[in-house]
Amino acid sequence: MDYKPVRTFNELAIKSLDDFVYGVAPNPVKAKNGMVIGGGTVYPEVNMTLPPMKIDESTISEVYRQYSEMIEGILKRAKELYAPGIIVEVELLPETTMKPEWGFEIVKILLDKMREYQDKYGLKSLLRCTPNDVREMIRPPFMRRGEMLESMIATFEKCAEYGADILSIESTGGKELHDEALVNCDIRKAIFALGVLGVRDMRFLWSKIVEIAQKTGSIAGGDTACGFANTALALAEQGMIPRVFAAVDRVAVVPRSLTAFEMGATGPDKDCGYEGPYMKAIAGVPISMEGKTAACAHLSAMGNIAACVCDMWSNESVQNIKLLSAPAPVAYTEQLIYDCRLMNEAAADGREYALKMRDWLARSDAKLDPQAYVLRPDIVLEISKELVKEKDPFIATKKAAALAVDVIKRGMEKGEVMVLPREKRWLDIISSQIEKIPDDEEKFWHELQKELDLTKWRPEEYDLEVTAAK
Amino acid sequence: MDYKPVRTFNELAIKSLDDFVYGVAPNPVKAKNGMVIGGGTVYPEVNMTLPPMKIDESTISEVYRQYSEMIEGILKRAKELYAPGIIVEVELLPETTMKPEWGFEIVKILLDKMREYQDKYGLKSLLRCTPNDVREMIRPPFMRRGEMLESMIATFEKCAEYGADILSIESTGGKELHDEALVNCDIRKAIFALGVLGVRDMRFLWSKIVEIAQKTGSIAGGDTACGFANTALALAEQGMIPRVFAAVDRVAVVPRSLTAFEMGATGPDKDCGYEGPYMKAIAGVPISMEGKTAACAHLSAMGNIAACVCDMWSNESVQNIKLLSAPAPVAYTEQLIYDCRLMNEAAADGREYALKMRDWLARSDAKLDPQAYVLRPDIVLEISKELVKEKDPFIATKKAAALAVDVIKRGMEKGEVMVLPREKRWLDIISSQIEKIPDDEEKFWHELQKELDLTKWRPEEYDLEVTAAK
Amino acid sequence: MATLEELAQAVVDGDETQVVELTKSLLGSGVNPQDIINKGLMAGIEKVGELFQKNEMFVPEVLMSAEALKAGMELVLKETQQGVEVTSKGTVVMGTVEGDLHDIGKNLVCMMLESNGFKVYDLGVDVKPEKFVEAAKQYNADIVGMSALLTTTMVNMKSTIDALAAAGMRDKVKVIVGGAPITQKFADEIGADGYAPDAAGAVDLCRRLAG
Amino acid sequence: MATLEELAQAVVDGDETQVVELTKSLLGSGVNPQDIINKGLMAGIEKVGELFQKNEMFVPEVLMSAEALKAGMELVLKETQQGVEVTSKGTVVMGTVEGDLHDIGKNLVCMMLESNGFKVYDLGVDVKPEKFVEAAKQYNADIVGMSALLTTTMVNMKSTIDALAAAGMRDKVKVIVGGAPITQKFADEIGADGYAPDAAGAVDLCRRLAG
């Protein structure tokens, strides 16, 4: 069976830099309860997770109690602070995805409480349900068959049927190869992992998720390159790999993440995709973003710039542990609400001021780190404009990486972005690696096979045939 | 001995609403290392504290290790994010104030590391040292004598001598009575506690602190009404007392907190004084403020508006516990730095834009809660202008409370601030309580004595004589 | 004619004058004093407890209700010859733990417990384990309550529990803990019988434990 | 003439061609092979370890150095008849704990340890306690390393330590733990011998524990 895109993007959804701003998306998404994402208001998206604990039959009731406590705290605070609405994301864990009935029960606990707050206090909220990509649990993973896939799909179905508003995932097709590429800073393998493996897997997976969404009336959200470019981000923050590599990798994930929308997803894109602005520019979908107020989950060099064009603003993930004030999910709910209030107040004074706010958010970070620089709204539009010219996702991925290198080099020359001295040579290394990649996907695959560790993943799961002898 | 103010404030330091903005104070403070507070840049102020642990001889080396780990993490992150400078606050605990050598050792650990980062990486930083007001450890407290006072003063001296840049305290004179006033929502007792007891104690205490600062070249920072109006804030957030009472109490603390500056302190005022904007308006001192990014320490209804006219921006306090990303002090350092970047970027476009940002910060909160409303810059100036007309701190305190009630009532009528239905009658209750207070301080004291529990505090420690028979 | 419902409402309203008047009127018209207490005054204060629980009454309002209740009670006890029963809900010994100076949370809980019919002995702040044990013995306490606001003093709660055990008192009293840094998990770890996140929760907790 | 310092530097630079050339030249001019190894090649990789520790080298750079080192080593071992000693720094068995799928942190540590002269057995992800025990026995490990990225799987570290104890292996191996949610305190609580916050720290830790 072939998994063909239902849409292609040949031109930018955002026509002008002046239309590229937070809170407003070309294709807003309206939820069942009337909330509109990308329709003018930036909403907080709160994500919470368990404190250190085991999940099994003996603890599952405590797991439920934890979620119940967290959702009550979050909604209570949102109500007290008069949030215009709130999105709650639950990223199910492997255990609660492999047992769909557990994941379902958690979603039920959350949704029931959210409905109660809507009825009692008029607090509108949406639930984003993000099952874990448990296909990874078996190594090398089966991507298109087997028990793991079935559990994951069953979790999506059950949760969507009960009313989960938005469906998302951080899919992992190609991750084994991309991990290897990252630690070696090998952009060739990264491009293959993203533009070939990632795209092919997402076409398969998103055809299924979109089908579930259509059947149940849920919204097919999006699929971040969390396991890819965010791993690069984390490694760069730890000083393990150059920041320029992480910046190039970020742009290179664009065609992969775009696949969800080509397959019929509508957004809001998921928070942890820092590539989100590219999705909004190209597909016009509303996006959730995370930055400084996700410092509970990861540090980053994009704390403010990430907010420039967001439609929802997220904390990525925080454990249910106690701070001096309150449980951490409550504290972060408060922080997000205030962040959103500020952006929305500026926008209330008119587009002119929303753009001012956007530019300050951008300027605050763009010059200090190449990862932030490639998220500058004008740069996003510049690169996106080139990317929509390419029909083929592999070619687009290669081009994205090359454009990122060029833009960063130009930025350095113009004094617009700082690159640490010992990172500079890496731009040249990456450049020369990209140049060696043939334009022919088949040829590239044939070439790469010799270098790959095929005990880690299964080419046939990506419709690839092993042709070369090792 | 009499403790007389060295300065009085007869007119506002801020002459126009257009000069009332974050980052810029009429009387900036320059530190030894060249950093200027209130000179155009908003700096982050990070405060950190210990995780749950006992402090005694057997754990003190672990205490030191904790501070050492925290300061390293904070400075490393500040360096990585290119902070233009950073203020570190250490609020010593009772144990580390009662043993001045412990407090000193902690301050030494912090300062040594801060100097290392300044020398190695050029990261400028200042240490604010805030001993605990351990006079409270003996009940009823001796305010002007005894071992506790001596330890506290010795801690100030030792730390200042080693180079602690800024000296601050959250002094507690009058707290016993104010606590009682709070739970009963008795504004009469609150006014006496603040305008008589608090002021008299601060005159005594700050004559000493200013002397130490002058002797050692430290900066005499300021003294927040944390134990007073922040207790009210916390009780209001828990729904224990009306928000309007907390709002009135906040304004009523102004003459008390101002005492530090009348005694020669220069600012920067300490973070947890939400009354800070009044200090800046009246005394022209730079102020540290805390709001949404102090949600680790307490929730509040003033998350954004608190930033309107701040010169430093703080997290109040965070324990050294691990979040998913990093230890919480590191995560909060990151958040503060990004908050400051945004404000500073807006200001870099000109005063006009700093004022826009200020107004959005204000507008975002002011209408939703009376505690936020009384922090609106124009309201601060309006009330402050009346307060500087009063020479006597007791009369000023009474007037402050009355003005706060009037302003909130007017705001309700104009639809500028929301007051919950069941709180409305409390404005009238407070009003009528204030009206019953005589203008003569002696007469008020005579009147009050019958109602007071004098086993809780010692009138003689405030130069008061018990005259009335019970 | 005055009704018991009106009396209960007057307690909820914290209207002392009204409570006294209604109580007088009810006594005058021969209503059973035990009913005046149970179905009037105590019914009112029960309602107050519920409203406070639901965050629908402020502390000073609860205190006013408690004052009004007290006035009504005194009147009934004075005016009537018959034996009337007013049972205490239980005896609580309360204090802030050693090394900690924070009063107000603890004070609040004491006041709210008293308002809700508990006998409360407040040991103050900076209370050593021995002092908790001593007071628990002396007052024959049902519940020992400890408060801490500092992460560096919360650890002292365990010492008090140990001291109670060493004194052979641990099975005679329930131990409850609270304060900003305290969690249910911490309470479980140190072997406390209960944790409450705020004053309203503490009242509820004591009701359950002493019940 | 080529010097041992130049050889060490070529290892630091990760320049395989240069390392091979310099090694050849040094061997050709009669330098003691043991010196070429110790003062040239190994001195270089020690320096790499230091630079990585100080965050002054990136992982791919360390890997290139390790490749260069390997090429040099093979050459010395092939060209010389004399017995030369290359001692392993120790044997490490490494894996991500049961229920956890996160590879990359663990992989990084494995690579960095190998680059720094350890013998490493990577058991992969989702590794059950028994598998750790089995591998530790089979490979006669000095160190067992466990990684976890989830707060819900970190608790499985304790099970492995218990399983090692049950198999009578606990005193034969050192146990180290790491991963985003792990802290020194947690490591202490479960009785691990060490904790490292990152790959550089893990290398340092293994050096100390195996030393």
Ligand SMILES: [Zn+2]
């Ligand atoms: Zn993610």
Ligand SMILES: [Zn+2]
């Ligand atoms: Zn997320």
Ligand SMILES: [Zn+2]
């Ligand atoms: Zn404070």
